[in-house]
Amino acid sequence: MGITDVLCQALQQRSQDLLNAMHLVSTTKSLIQKLRDDGWEPLLASVIAFCEQHEIDIPDMNARYTKGRGRYRRQDEDVTMEHHFKICIFTVAIDFQLQELKSRFCELTTELVILSSTLNPKDAFRLFKIVHICNLVKKYYPQDFTEHEQELLESQLQHYEFDVIKHPDFQNMSTISELCRGLKISGKSNVYFLIDRLIRLVLTLPVSTATTERAFSAVKLLKTRLRNRMEDEFLADNMIVYIEKEIAGNFTMEMIMEEFYSMKNRRQA
Template identity: 45%
Template sequence: MDLLSTSATLIPRNRFKSFKGSDICKLVKKYYPADFTQQDIYGLEQQLKPFVVDASNDGELKNISTLTELCHCLVETGRDAIYNLIVRLLQLLVTLPVCTASAERAFSSLKIIKTRLRNKMADENLANNLVVHIEREIAEKYNFEAVLTEFKRKGDRKADL
């Protein structure tokens, strides 16, 4: 939550009231260590200073109200070359809710699939059932009668010991 609330200070419409570049850099160091090197974090801090001045004075940037709009505007106006580290951070922040939603969806599916009756299910079988449940839009396209017929046609599958 602290990542999202602090990143919201990047939106120019807020007039950078609670903006602190050092706070953003601390959060980047904490949450994105694989995406930003120490040099990148220093460069990000250096890019944030002129970005605040630029965004405060530019008419296009003043009216932006979301991180997605800010990212699009920086790319469309060619400022992504100047503020490349800010754009990278914005792209990561914009995809954060999507990543969280898919993880929550998987855990919800796990709760549905792994009932008391299926509690002793092997991990591989559980994973296969979860994939079918999570990707049910794709699974609905298959004719299960045809799958069963094909399975029966293959014959005996017992392993030779």
């Protein structure tokens, strides 16, 4: 929890810094993996010290682990107490956390966000790098740019670096959407039409600060103590209805019943 807290706090900030957030995802994965590989012995020593300080009985870690309760208890000859705590609890919990992070922040998504950030005009285009932009196009948008256009894009970027980035009208911009509007107003979108196309493609990425913040708020309201056993799929469905309640409010009971009636293998209650 201490390792993931920094990432959770960054994702809940009102002003999202997606580049640093993606870097935090990578460092969080690395730290959790390091905890899995080297963290058991320090954790065990810390727990033993705590138990000794507060006079709590410490189980014999070399003893056989006993499964079940009451008359159904039985010992597993191949599993010690330490093996049970380390492999069946400690490692399993960490593997679940790593799997969750990898499913929500896969390597391709993380790299896509990092490469896309090179187009951001924030801090006078501090992150601008031609090689990263070209890699972004080659890896993620090969169907939107022909081979000839990819070569031409690199030439446009060289002019763009000395023209737009140095232009005083673009120095105070902080978002890609502002940059897109600025290129259109100045007419430079016609000159750098390939860069303008790429910027518009990046703007369609499903990365929304507002949606992220609303999702975190919805979880706090929906995932209550009485609903702590709610399955992920059911929770996700409830969150969609809650977050998009303005749209959901347009549906009537009759519309829902008609939809279910029209579906095969369904019956009305």
